[in-house]
Amino acid sequence: MRxxxxxxxxxxxIIVAAVFYLIVAGFSTANAAYYLxxxxxxxxSVDPGKYYRIEGKIDVTTATFDGKSNPVVLKFQIYDENSPxxxxxxxxxxxxxxxxxxxxxxxxxxxxxxxxxxHVDNLNxxxxxxxxxxxxxxxxxAVTKFLRSLGLxx
Amino acid sequence: xxxxxxxxxxxxxxxxxxxxxIIAFLMAIRTKNQALLGSAKGAILAVAFLSTVASLILIFFxxxxxxxxxxxxxxxxxxxPGFYRFSAWWAGNSGSLLLWLFLxxxxxxxxxxxRKGKLMAPYASGILLFNSAFFLFVxxxxxxxxxxxxxxxxxxxxxxxxxxxxxxxxxxMVFHPVTTYLGYVGFAIPFAYGMTALxxxxxxxxxxxxxxxWTIVAWLFLSLGNLFGAQWAYMELxxxxxxxxxxxxNASLLPWLTGTAFLHSVMIQxxxxxxxxxxxxxxxxxxxxxxxGTFLVRSGILTSVHAFGSNELGRYFLVFTVFMLxxxxxxxVTRSAFLTQGRSFExxxxxxxSFLLNNLVLVGLAFAVFLGTIFPIISEAVQxxxxxxxxxxxxxxxAPLGLALFILMGICPLIAWRKATSKSLLDNFLVPIVLTAxxxxxxxxxxxxxxxxxxxxxxxxxxxxxxxxEIIQGTWVRQRITGESFLKALFILxxxxxxxxxxxxxxxxxxxxxxxxxxxxxxxxxxxKTVKIGETFEIGSYILNYSHLSQRDLGNxxxxxxxSLSVYDRHSGRLLGVVEPQKVFYPTSDQPSTxxxxxxxxxxxxxxVLADWQKDGSATFKIFVNPLVAWLWxxxxxxxxxxxxxxxxxxxxxxxxHYLRRQDVIEDxxxxxx
Numbered sequence: 001m002r003x004x005x006x007x008x009x010x011x012x013x014i015i016v017a018a019v020f021y022l023i024v025a026g027f028s029t030a031n032a033a034y035y036l037x038x039x040x041x042x043x044x045s046v047d048p049g050k051y052y053r054i055e056g057k058i059d060v061t062t063a064t065f066d067g068k069s070n071p072v073v074l075k076f077q078i079y080d081e082n083s084p085x086x087x088x089x090x091x092x093x094x095x096x097x098x099x100x101x102x103x104x105x106x107x108x109x110x111x112x113x114x115x116x117x118x119h120v121d122n123l124n125x126x127x128x129x130x131x132x133x134x135x136x137x138x139x140x141x142a143v144t145k146f147l148r149s150l151g152l153x154x
Numbered sequence: 155x156x157x158x159x160x161x162x163x164x165x166x167x168x169x170x171x172x173x174x175x176i177i178a179f180l181m182a183i184r185t186k187n188q189a190l191l192g193s194a195k196g197a198i199l200a201v202a203f204l205s206t207v208a209s210l211i212l213i214f215f216x217x218x219x220x221x222x223x224x225x226x227x228x229x230x231x232x233x234x235p236g237f238y239r240f241s242a243w244w245a246g247n248s249g250s251l252l253l254w255l256f257l258x259x260x261x262x263x264x265x266x267x268x269r270k271g272k273l274m275a276p277y278a279s280g281i282l283l284f285n286s287a288f289f290l291f292v293x294x295x296x297x298x299x300x301x302x303x304x305x306x307x308x309x310x311x312x313x314x315x316x317x318x319x320x321x322x323x324x325x326x327m328v329f330h331p332v333t334t335y336l337g338y339v340g341f342a343i344p345f346a347y348g349m350t351a352l353x354x355x356x357x358x359x360x361x362x363x364x365x366x367x368w369t370i371v372a373w374l375f376l377s378l379g380n381l382f383g384a385q386w387a388y389m390e391l392x393x394x395x396x397x398x399x400x401x402x403x404n405a406s407l408l409p410w411l412t413g414t415a416f417l418h419s420v421m422i423q424x425x426x427x428x429x430x431x432x433x434x435x436x437x438x439x440x441x442x443x444x445x446x447g448t449f450l451v452r453s454g455i456l457t458s459v460h461a462f463g464s465n466e467l468g469r470y471f472l473v474f475t476v477f478m479l480x481x482x483x484x485x486x487v488t489r490s491a492f493l494t495q496g497r498s499f500e501x502x503x504x505x506x507x508s509f510l511l512n513n514l515v516l517v518g519l520a521f522a523v524f525l526g527t528i529f530p531i532i533s534e535a536v537q538x539x540x541x542x543x544x545x546x547x548x549x550x551x552x553a554p555l556g557l558a559l560f561i562l563m564g565i566c567p568l569i570a571w572r573k574a575t576s577k578s579l580l581d582n583f584l585v586p587i588v589l590t591a592x593x594x595x596x597x598x599x600x601x602x603x604x605x606x607x608x609x610x611x612x613x614x615x616x617x618x619x620x621x622x623x624e625i626i627q628g629t630w631v632r633q634r635i636t637g638e639s640f641l642k643a644l645f646i647l648x649x650x651x652x653x654x655x656x657x658x659x660x661x662x663x664x665x666x667x668x669x670x671x672x673x674x675x676x677x678x679x680x681x682x683k684t685v686k687i688g689e690t691f692e693i694g695s696y697i698l699n700y701s702h703l704s705q706r707d708l709g710n711x712x713x714x715x716x717x718s719l720s721v722y723d724r725h726s727g728r729l730l731g732v733v734e735p736q737k738v739f740y741p742t743s744d745q746p747s748t749x750x751x752x753x754x755x756x757x758x759x760x761x762x763v764l765a766d767w768q769k770d771g772s773a774t775f776k777i778f779v780n781p782l783v784a785w786l787w788x789x790x791x792x793x794x795x796x797x798x799x800x801x802x803x804x805x806x807x808x809x810x811x812h813y814l815r816r817q818d819v820i821e822d823x824x825x826x827x828x
Contacts, residue, residue: 008507012514019518019555023525026550027543035530035540053542067684067766067774095682095765095776098321098392099745109544122544 033109038080038088046112053109057081060101078106089117099125158223158300161211168204169290171197172283179280198266198279201286202259209256212299216242221312224301225249231317231742233711238318241328245318248299255289257339271364277350285342288474296467317742326386334379334406338444340372345441348434352489362420373417374797376410381790392748392763394778399548404527405447408520412440415516422509430493438482445475505569512562515555522551557613560668563661564617567624586619610672617665621658656800663796666789673782684774694779696760697722703771711741717764717773735764759783
């Protein structure tokens with residue numbers, strides 16, 4: 001009896017260990033993306049080997065799309081709301097997503113090129129009109145804001 | 155008309171009545187006063203009635219297009235078809251909460267007035283009523299669906315609405331939210347009964363037997379919700395995939411995972427009187443995860459494609475979620491001593507222990523997905539730096555665990571309850587293992603070399619062969635005893651134990667999904683290309699010819715620009731058909747919205763997106779070849795069929811516990827003979 005329970009316990013332990021191993025392996029192999037503001041990215045304190053997730057407003061007027069080149073290139077600039085003159089050029093080798101023109105902001109994920117442009121492989125758009133009229137623009141720091149509203153953070 | 159006011163006051167009145175109902179239940183239970191109990195049940199009926207009134211009024215506003223109501227203004231417009239007008243009920247925040255309340259309040263009526271478990275029903279109804287009260291509070295004070303664009307009656311007259319988001323105008327988006335909510339709400343009932351078992355110190359499996367059907371129905375709807383969501387994403391978002399590990403997708407996957415674990419572990423309690431504490435823990439986790447999912451969606455705390463966007467509401471949901479979790483934990487900790495185990499494991503090689511392992515893998519997977527989903531929150535709270543993990547993390551974790559689950563699924567039918575001998579194991583597994591080896595060798599020779607493709611396909615064949623072996627063996631035994639024909643014996647075998655065989659059918663459906671997921675993640679192709687009219691290009695086994703770009707009227711003031719692509723087989727040169735990816739222009743949106751051009755076969759999907767076009771007619775396409783995706787939807791239908799098969803009432807008997815137990819003993823013995 002005791003021995004059988006031991007075997008069951010061993011089975012349980014193996015699965016628990018496997019799950020933890022996979023989580024750790026997942027965190028170390030997968031690209032963990034560091035959140036960054038456009039201002040911080042331009043000030044130059046970035047690591048070219050690291051994967052970043054940057055949020056900003058899109059300047060739609062400077063966006064260009066080149067469908068002829070291979071791969072295709074979508075180029076646009078993003079900026080922080082409170083300092084519109086500091087701009088980061090984003091390069092995305094894919095087509096313009098729906099809602100690109102009316103997006104209020106973008107969350108882009110990728111790595112920095114040597115010339116300081118940001119080469120992304122993930123472009124998420126934020127559209128305030130999407131589901132709710134309410135202001136949805138401040139994703140960055142939403143947690144901080146939220147915790148503050150609960151009085152948990154100053 | 156004061157209809158908006160009537161709608162709002164029915165919500166307020168329902169809130170008052172639900173609070174009365176909760177107090178009446180508490181007092182009726184304490185004083186054993188039957189009249190008070192009847193009154194409390196009346197309150198439940200009244201709450202359901204009032205939530206129906208409120209819903210009907212909202213539906214009336216939506217259908218008739220009264221744009222002076224803010225909700226109607228925001229989510230509908232003049233040229234919106236009636237079908238989508240109705241679905242606007244759950245297109246926005248307050249409307250979808252009203253739908254939730256509507257479902258919950260009627261579920262509560264069924265619980266309160268059910269004849270099963272008379273002693274438990276008052277407690278369970280009280281707990282459910284508390285849930286309703288929370289939703290009513292939210293609707294009454296935070297997000298009133300009957301708010302006018304300006305002021306109280308009569309308000310400003312508004313002649314047109316802002317319109318529904320084009321992305322929601324898709325049949326998938328009509329069914330996805332409703333089925334998901336039916337699933338979410340459904341899990342509140344096993345939770346309420348589980349808590350009742352703890353409160354009343356009822357150590358038996360009564361609560362599990364009462365809620366078995368509820369659990370299965372909730373699980374079915376949650377499965378459907380996920381499936382419709384995936385289908386919607388596939389058809390509407392135009393990125394070529396059906397699952398992106400978005401926080402909100404994860405939010406509905408999490409309770410599905412723990413709910414699936416619960417569905418399996420209750421069988422152990424029913425048959426073996428074991429895992430009692432584990433079961434109440436699982437049902438609590440599942441229920442809390444449904445609330446947590448709602449919190450994630452409504453709080454805007456994580457970046458997501460389908461977030462609503464109100465921080466205010468999220469805060470209250472978080473408070474409610476934490477409160478219910480705390481109640482669950484306190485009850486489990488203080489009362490778990492009463493849930494003594496009837497038995498313990500008799501052998502390592504037994505169905506019980508394989509169920510336990512299945513549970514651990516499911517919960518472990520849920521834990522990993524949970525951690526990945528809230529990682530930005532954790533890292534910001536702990537370090538002040540927001541760090542997110544993307545799809546690669548989830549894939550690394552879920553692929554091996556998912557395959558382990560399927561292996562267990564394949565093994566389980568062939569292991570006996572209590573104790574399996576190594577000889578019986580060898581007999582049972584010989585044929586499936588040989589078949590699996592042959593299948594893997596077969597596709598290896600066809601040129602498939604990727605490890606995940608080989609593993610996924612091999613495991614799928616293994617599962618199918620163990621399930622079929624089990625059914626065929628059972629049929630043979632039956633034939634030998636009764637002398638019936640094979641088909642008759644098979645038919646009677648299947649319908650005699652619907653729960654078991656329904657389960658196997660569900661497993662078959664899951665295996666088909668495994669095949670689809672493996673195929674579409676290992677051998678998918680994609681291509682982005684700009685071509686001139688008349689130009690041809692190749693992808694996979696296809697040659698595509700871009701023949702023209704035109705415009706057409708889709709009705710309801712919608713215009714579409716579409717490209718016509720002729721599809722040829724690369725080897726034979728035969729014309730296979732024409733696909734027409736398009737961009738649809740909605741009157742209420744400045745931006746066109748993508749409609750994919752799809753050619754589906756059982757082998758693979760050719761998925762085309764018209765991304766951009768120039769004045770000279772040249773156009774940019776995104777083309778995907780997704781192998782075996784059709785099997786995902788087919789597997790889903792098999793799953794629905796299996797669930798209904800398992801739920802179909804047994805004639806005459808209400809499949810009571812004693813009958814069930816005796817039947818199982820007989821089957822265990824038959825299994826032993828086999």
